[in-house]
Amino acid sequence: MFAAATKSFVKQVGDGGRLVPVPSLSEADKYQPLSLVVKKKRCFFFPRYKFTSTPFTLKDILLGDREISAGISSYQLLNYEDESDVSLYGRRGNHIVNDVGINVTGSDSVAVKASFGVVTKHEVEVSTLLKEITTRKINFDHSLIRQTKSSRKAVLCVVMESIRTTRQCSLSVHAGIRGEAMRFHFMDEQNPKGRDKAIVFPAHTTIAFSVFELFVYLDGAFDLCVTSVSKGGFEREETATFALLYRLRNTLFERNRRVMDAISRSQLYLDDLFSDYYDKPLGMTDISLKEGTHIRVNLLNHNIPKGPCILCGMGNFKRETVYGCFQCSVDGQKYVRLHAVPCFDVWHKRMK
Numbered sequence: 001m002f003a004a005a006t007k008s009f010v011k012q013v014g015d016g017g018r019l020v021p022v023p024s025l026s027e028a029d030k031y032q033p034l035s036l037v038v039k040k041k042r043c044f045f046f047p048r049y050k051f052t053s054t055p056f057t058l059k060d061i062l063l064g065d066r067e068i069s070a071g072i073s074s075y076q077l078l079n080y081e082d083e084s085d086v087s088l089y090g091r092r093g094n095h096i097v098n099d100v101g102i103n104v105t106g107s108d109s110v111a112v113k114a115s116f117g118v119v120t121k122h123e124v125e126v127s128t129l130l131k132e133i134t135t136r137k138i139n140f141d142h143s144l145i146r147q148t149k150s151s152r153k154a155v156l157c158v159v160m161e162s163i164r165t166t167r168q169c170s171l172s173v174h175a176g177i178r179g180e181a182m183r184f185h186f187m188d189e190q191n192p193k194g195r196d197k198a199i200v201f202p203a204h205t206t207i208a209f210s211v212f213e214l215f216v217y218l219d220g221a222f223d224l225c226v227t228s229v230s231k232g233g234f235e236r237e238e239t240a241t242f243a244l245l246y247r248l249r250n251t252l253f254e255r256n257r258r259v260m261d262a263i264s265r266s267q268l269y270l271d272d273l274f275s276d277y278y279d280k281p282l283g284m285t286d287i288s289l290k291e292g293t294h295i296r297v298n299l300l301n302h303n304i305p306k307g308p309c310i311l312c313g314m315g316n317f318k319r320e321t322v323y324g325c326f327q328c329s330v331d332g333q334k335y336v337r338l339h340a341v342p343c344f345d346v347w348h349k350r351m352k
Contacts (some may be wrong), residue, residue, distance in 0.1 A: 001199060005114040005171050006207045008082060018210045019163070020051055025201055027053045031159055031209040033072050033124045034058045038148060039155045039213065039232075051157070051211070054144060058158050061142045063220070070129035072122055077163060080116040111174040116165050116207065123161035130224060137220035145216075148234075155232040157211035158224070165205050172198040294327040296344055299335065302326075310336050311343040 006021035013019060022028050030053035031037065038052045059068050138145060148154045213225040213232025225232050299322055300306070306322045310330065313319040321339045328336040328347070338344040 001112075001171050001173055001197065002201070004112065005082075008084065008112070008114065009080060009116070010208050012082070013078070013080075013163075013208070019208045020210060021208055022206055023051070025199075025205070028201075028206045030055070031162055031206045033122055033159055033162055034068060034070075035159045036061065036144065037157050037159060037211060039157050039211070040151070041153050056142075056144055061139055061145055063137045063139050066136075068129070069132055071125045073125065074120055074122045077119050077121040079118050080114070082112075082114045082116075084112050113172045114169075115171075116169050118166045119163050119207065120166055121161060121163050126160065126224075126226065130226075133222065133224065136222075138216050138222050140220065149216075152233075156214045156216070157232065158214060159209050160212050161210045162206045163208040165201075165203055165207060167203045168200060169203075169205070170198060170200045294325045294348055296323055296338075296340055297326060298322055299324045299337065304335065307337050309339050309343050311338065311347055313337070 002025040003021065003023050006023075010019045010021045022031055034057050036054045036056045036058060038054060039049050040052065041049055140146070140149075144156070148156045213230075214222050215225060215230070215232045215235070216222045217235045223230075304324070306320050307313075309319050309321045313321070319339070321337055321343075323340045323344065324335050324337040325344065325348075326335050330336055336347070338347050
């Protein structure tokens with residue numbers, strides 16, 4: 001009956017699907033802010049997840065004894081009073097009957113009345129918590145971590161907000177025929193046929209909560225999944241290896257792109273450099289044919305090995321030559337390597 005009432009509350013309040021109803025009155029005190037719960041998918045045919053409470057808080061699974069400094073803010077949410085008529089042929093009606101064990105003979109519906117009164121919302125200061133966890137690590141030796149990590153379907157979550165009652169509350173159900181006036185009996189002597197049931201639970205009882213999933217890395221660092229897009233879990237070694245290979249591949253692609261860009265720029269430079277030379281007659285460009293100019297020489301005849309041309313051999317493709325000029329010098333070197341055509345003439349034309 002308590003589970004049915006909390007489900008109805010969550011359905012009516014909404015909150016974008018983030019709120020989770022507390023499944024049992026006996027576990028209501030375990031869904032407090034910063035408490036840990038385990039989220040596990042039931043099976044393939046049931047898309048909804050099952051949340052299981054634990055006796056631990058976020059501090060219990062962290063290395064070190066330092067307390068978590070993130071504060072918890074509280075404020076009134078709403079005043080909740082609900083009366084509804086549920087068909088016995090529906091899933092919710094069957095759940096209520098099985099939960100409280102009322103007599104449904106000759107009945108086709110169950111009337112449910114939930115009186116929660118004013119409820120308050122208690123939530124963790126997310127920004128403060130996110131700053132603090134950047135320096136904290138998970139203790140992999142903790143029993144909860146070991147057990148959760150061993151199951152690929154289980155995800156560790158931390159309770160970020162809880163909704164609680166502020167006074168003593170009551171839940172009542174009555175089995176009858178749809179269309180009858182709703183009536184509730186709280187005393188056993190007024191209910192000889194067992195067609196009514198009622199429970200009363202104390203103030204400050206948690207009736208709903210919301211969580212953030214935890215994603216734990218291999219080194220013990222962890223992230224809070226603050227959006228529904230990000231998913232929690234444990235980083236697996238094969239996942240880390242795949243991520244490393246993916247980053248390496250992207251690095252190689254980026255490096256190759258830069259090399260090709262450099263080659264393209266170098267080729268454009270050479271094209272511009274030689275364009276004037278090839279577009280003009282030989283007599284206008286061949287400076288070495290003019291009297292008094294520098295002379296091409298074969299450097300091998302002077303025991304100088306083949307090397308890159310000073311004009312077109314400085315890029316990614318080392319264009320080498322055996323020719324050069326002894327009348328020119330660069331960086332203290334008493335000769336300059338230059339291709340016979342057209343680099344020799346282009347070089348000396350630029351020098352003039």
